[in-house]
Amino acid sequence: MMKRYDPKSIEPKWQQAWADQELYKAIDFDTDRPKFVMLTEFPYPSGDGLHMGHMREYTLGDVIARHKRMNGHNVLFPMGYDAFGLPTENYAIKHKIAPQVATDRNVANIQKQFDALGSSIDWTRSFRTTDPSYYKWTQWLFLQFFKHDMAYQAEVDINWCPFCKTGLANEEVVNGRHERCDTIVEKKTLNQWMLRITDYADRLIDGLQTVDYPSRIADQQINWIGRSKGAEVDFRLDDHDDSVTVFTTRPDTLYGATFIVLAPEHPLVEEITTEEQRAEVHSYVKATQAKTEIERQDANRDKTGVATGSHAINPVNGAKIPIWIADYVLMGYGTGAIMAVPAHDERDFEFAKKYELPIMRVIKNEAPDDACTHEEGRMINSGDYDDMPSAEARDKIVKDLEKKGVAKEKINYRLRDWIFSRQHYWGEPIPIIYCEHHGAVPVPDDQLPVTLPEVENYEPTDTGESPLAAITDWVNTTCPTCGGPAKRETDTMPNWAGSSWYYLRYYDAHNNKAFADPKKLEYWGEVDLYLGGMEHTTLHLLYSRFWHQFFYDQGLVPTPEPYHARRGQGIILAADGSKMSKSKGNVVNPTEIIEAGYGADAMRLAIVFLAPYDQTTPWSPEGVGGTHRFLARVWTLVHEYLATSPGKTEDTQLRTLLHKTTKKVTEDLHQMNFNTAISALMEMTNELYKLKAKDGFAAGASWKEALQGLLQLLAPFAPHIAEELWYELGNKQSIHTSEWPIFDETYLKSDTTTVVIQINGKVRGQLTVPTDSDETAVAKMAKKDDKIAEYIDGKEVVKTIYVANKLLSFVVRDER
RNA sequence: GCGCGGGUGGCGGAAUUGGUAUACGCGACGGACUUAAAAUCCGUUGGUUGAAUAAACCUUGUGGGUUCAAGUCCCACCCCGCGCACCA
Numbered sequence: 067m068m069k070r071y072d073p074k075s076i077e078p079k080w081q082q083a084w085a086d087q088e089l090y091k092a093i094d095f096d097t098d099r100p101k102f103v104m105l106t107e108f109p110y111p112s113g114d115g116l117h118m119g120h121m122r123e124y125t126l127g128d129v130i131a132r133h134k135r136m137n138g139h140n141v142l143f144p145m146g147y148d149a150f151g152l153p154t155e156n157y158a159i160k161h162k163i164a165p166q167v168a169t170d171r172n173v174a175n176i177q178k179q180f181d182a183l184g185s186s187i188d189w190t191r192s193f194r195t196t197d198p199s200y201y202k203w204t205q206w207l208f209l210q211f212f213k214h215d216m217a218y219q220a221e222v223d224i225n226w227c228p229f230c231k232t233g234l235a236n237e238e239v240v241n242g243r244h245e246r247c248d249t250i251v252e253k254k255t256l257n258q259w260m261l262r263i264t265d266y267a268d269r270l271i272d273g274l275q276t277v278d279y280p281s282r283i284a285d286q287q288i289n290w291i292g293r294s295k296g297a298e299v300d301f302r303l304d305d306h307d308d309s310v311t312v313f314t315t316r317p318d319t320l321y322g323a324t325f326i327v328l329a330p331e332h333p334l335v336e337e338i339t340t341e342e343q344r345a346e347v348h349s350y351v352k353a354t355q356a357k358t359e360i361e362r363q364d365a366n367r368d369k370t371g372v373a374t375g376s377h378a379i380n381p382v383n384g385a386k387i388p389i390w391i392a393d394y395v396l397m398g399y400g401t402g403a404i405m406a407v408p409a410h411d412e413r414d415f416e417f418a419k420k421y422e423l424p425i426m427r428v429i430k431n432e433a434p435d436d437a438c439t440h441e442e443g444r445m446i447n448s449g450d451y452d453d454m455p456s457a458e459a460r461d462k463i464v465k466d467l468e469k470k471g472v473a474k475e476k477i478n479y480r481l482r483d484w485i486f487s488r489q490h491y492w493g494e495p496i497p498i499i500y501c502e503h504h505g506a507v508p509v510p511d512d513q514l515p516v517t518l519p520e521v522e523n524y525e526p527t528d529t530g531e532s533p534l535a536a537i538t539d540w541v542n543t544t545c546p547t548c549g550g551p552a553k554r555e556t557d558t559m560p561n562w563a564g565s566s567w568y569y570l571r572y573y574d575a576h577n578n579k580a581f582a583d584p585k586k587l588e589y590w591g592e593v594d595l596y597l598g599g600m601e602h603t604t605l606h607l608l609y610s611r612f613w614h615q616f617f618y619d620q621g622l623v624p625t626p627e628p629y630h631a632r633r634g635q636g637i638i639l640a641a642d643g644s645k646m647s648k649s650k651g652n653v654v655n656p657t658e659i660i661e662a663g664y665g666a667d668a669m670r671l672a673i674v675f676l677a678p679y680d681q682t683t684p685w686s687p688e689g690v691g692g693t694h695r696f697l698a699r700v701w702t703l704v705h706e707y708l709a710t711s712p713g714k715t716e717d718t719q720l721r722t723l724l725h726k727t728t729k730k731v732t733e734d735l736h737q738m739n740f741n742t743a744i745s746a747l748m749e750m751t752n753e754l755y756k757l758k759a760k761d762g763f764a765a766g767a768s769w770k771e772a773l774q775g776l777l778q779l780l781a782p783f784a785p786h787i788a789e790e791l792w793y794e795l796g797n798k799q800s801i802h803t804s805e806w807p808i809f810d811e812t813y814l815k816s817d818t819t820t821v822v823i824q825i826n827g828k829v830r831g832q833l834t835v836p837t838d839s840d841e842t843a844v845a846k847m848a849k850k851d852d853k854i855a856e857y858i859d860g861k862e863v864v865k866t867i868y869v870a871n872k873l874l875s876f877v878v879r880d881e882r
Numbered sequence: 883g884c885g886c887g888g889g890u891g892g893c894g895g896a897a898u899u900g901g902u903a904u905a906c907g908c909g910a911c912g913g914a915c916u917u918a919a920a921a922u923c924c925g926u927u928g929g930u931u932g933a934a935u936a937a938a939c940c941u942u943g944u945g946g947g948u949u950c951a952a953g954u955c956c957c958a959c960c961c962c963g964c965g966c967a968c969c970a
Contacts, residue, residue: 070921084947121957145887280886281886281887282885282887282964282965283886283888285885285886285965286885286964286965286966288885289884289885289886289965289966289967290965290966292966292969294970296970312970313969313970314970315970316970327970359935362968363967363968364968365883365967365968366968367968369968388922392968393968394968394970395968395969395970396969396970398969399969399970400969400970404970405970406970407970411970412883412968413968413970414970416968459887462925478970479969481969556925575917600964600965603965604965605970606967618910635963669934672907672932675894675895675906675907676894676895676907676934677894677895678895681887681888681895681896682894682964683895684896686891686893686894686907686908687908687911688907688908688909689894689907689908691908692906693907693909693910695922697920701923741894741895741896741906741907742896742905742906743897744906744907745895745905745906745907746905746906747906748903748906748907749906752906773927822901822902824901824902824950824951825950826950826951827949827951828949828951829902832902863952864950867901867950867951868900872901872902873901873902873951875950875952876902877950877951882924
């Protein structure tokens with residue numbers, strides 16, 4: 067009785083064996099093999115454990131890592147835990163345990179799940195961002211920002227999540243809601259630590275040219291940074307000895323500026339508002355402040371505004387134009403003031419119509435005269451610039467105004483500086499001490515890390531103060547500079563801090579003298595391939611590029627960019643096409659499927675076979691049954707081969723099949739077309755069954771070659787069964803250290819080929835001909851074919867097209 | 883509105899430079915095995931007409947075009963997903 071394929075009896079065995087042999091350990095300074103760093107995003111150890119998204123990401127990463135290893139690379143495929151942050155803190159508060167304890171628990175749980183996947187991760191380099199030995203260096207790196215004036219404090223209006231009770235970065239607010247908990251954010255003015263990411267706006271855009279990111283990722287980052295070139299123009303006030311500066315990307319429309327609009331928060335508002343308008347302006351400003359971000363940013367809302375009663379002078383033509391305030395102008399972008407050109411800007415147009423303000427067309431183009439158009443054209447009503455193409459006038463006007471000192475070129479960014487303070491316990495303490503005499507003083511290196519004190523109460527407060535503020539014996543300290551009484555910073559870092567540099571730590575995970583040895587940083591260099599979620603494009607991915615670019619400027623890292631190539635895996639949806647979510651109860655747990663008896667190999671295959679890796683696609687619950695069946699067929703075939711006494715002859719069909727499949731799988735792996743690689747393996751298996759049915763295992767030598775080849779091609783995807791059968795076939799070394807099969811072009815051609823015969827573009831038949839037959843031979847055969855002859859007889863063949871080994875096409879027409 | 887993807891059987895999805903559309907898998911149907919079921923194996927499976935595993939016609943979101951030949955190239959349009967969005 068033959069053994070049945072039973073993943074449970076082979077998978078844990080090999081997982082243990084691989085760990086014991088340290089099969090996947092990356093070697094520092096290995097000069098014999100090219101290095102390859104395969105990075106996937108590290109998980110957050112929440113109580114829910116690994117979900118389908120993790121499964122997809124880590125399986126893909128593992129497939130690539132295993133393939134690279136078999137191709138002779140020194141592969142670093144590491145993993146760690148990103149463990150600071152709100153979910154753990156909330157869990158800890160709810161269960162009345164310390165976040166440290168909650169993290170231990172969750173990590174242990176996830177580690178068990180990880181072990182069951184059969185990943186080739188080098189666990190010797192693992193760490194958690196919450197390890198003091200790790201966050202010591204997160205703090206040290208923060209201080210590098212501080213020492214170079216890249217971290218600063220400012221009293222700013224920030225987005226505040228009233229549910230999580232913390233300030234947020236702009237990147238964490240989606241449609242006016244906190245991306246984690248969906249609570250509508252509020253504005254709060256707090257003294258915050260900020261990082262000058264805007265200093266790197268250009269570098270973050272330009273650096274994209276030197277890396278290999280898909281355009282949707284690069285475009286999204288460029289979009290988010292939002293660089294726009296324009297000019298700042300000063301408008302003198304008519305009745306005050308002052309001026310207002312506006313930002314515009316269309317200085318060519320300056321002659322069409324018929325009013326000015328200030329943001330309600332603009333500092334000039336109070337000064338310029340006339341007595342008659344004061345009451346109205348005040349109530350408008352108050353009403354604006356009462357609005358939520360969602361209300362304020364709704365572009366479909368009717369525009370509202372109030373005149374200040376004051377006027378400004380247009381520097382190009384001396385026109386006296388009214389100054390209004392309106393909440394569609396944002397204080398946080400540009401100068402908080404705009405020149406309104408209703409003829410050439412939709413928003414200004416809408417506003418002008420509503421309040422009956424003048425509209426003046428200054429560019430002539432195909433749009434009707436009374437329409438609003440932002441298209442280019444020729445200048446009109448613009449003095450000396452009349453008749454000039456608008457694109458040309460755009461630069462000329464600024465240059466001319468620059469000479470008069472009332473304008474200058476200016477580039478603005480949508481990107482804002484990164485709000486870096488969080489009013490929570492479970493994060494890295496910001497290593498700053500406040501001294502009455504010396505202000506904000508960095509904690510000296512030899513006193514790092516500033517560890518989190520153990521406390522009774524982790525609950526965040528409503529006041530905007532971190533719970534750490536209540537731990538007075540921790541807060542009160544001495545000034546490192548003068549030794550006088552001083553207080554610690556009580557805010558912590560956002561959970562994005564630890565993940566902004568973690569890849570570098572894998573290069574030297576246990577170093578306590580530096581965040582990593584420069585020689586190791588030099589050896590491993592850029593991450594070769596970084597796989598992660600699309601949702602991190604403008605969060606983690608952008609943040610970590612910023613940190614890295616800054617480190618590069620400080621000489622701390624050897625490469626200008628952290629990641630050579632980035633790929634984003636698609637989301638796996640529930641079977642009905644909706645998002646998997648706990649609240650909907652439609653979450654599919656990969657670990658449960660593995661444990662149900664399908665095994666990790668079938669699960670890995672199912673996920674990779676489902677769709678192209680970067681495509682969002684619904685989970686198909688029956689798919690894993692299909693891949694399990696496929697693996698069982700491979701299992702059975704090998705065992706049938708072993709149970710017979712195979713002959714010794716060779717067979718060219720088997721060899722061609724193997725080399726064709728090797729070519730296909732190899733190319734698919736390079737292009738990350740994993741789903742079609744699996745289908746090629748399935749096709750090969752189906753073919754092998756057909757050949758076996760026909761001739762049995764007579765051609766034993768070729769069979770062994772074909773089966774071993776099949777297992778090697780399968781090894782990156784289904785490592786356990788490949789290893790088991792590989793040993794059963796008599797091999798003495800792991801399949802995962804074997805050399806990836808190479809294909810030989812000379813074996814790819816079979817003796818005969820099928821050529822399709824077309825008449826007037828329609829397929830009318832096919833012929834099996836010797837490979838590489840020439841046109842005349844094939845045409846002759848085709849014409850002998852009864853069916854083809856029927857189509858040709860009595861007609862004139864006007865043209866014949868022949869594509870070798872593919873098709874022969876006759877163009878015929880009736881003879882007259 | 884702007885940017886980026888995408889629309890192919892009942893479903894997930896295949897289709898080098900334009901060259902047999904629907905590979906592979908799922909599901910479904912029929913059969914074998916079984917007391918029965920599960921598992922497994924074999925066969926069928928885009929649509930219409932047809933007794934047919936004869937033949938013909940139709941079919942890759944819609945409408946045009948180029949070509950011997952179009953899922954693929956060109957023009958116009960419709961729909962879906964993702965990201966950004968009163969950013970001047």
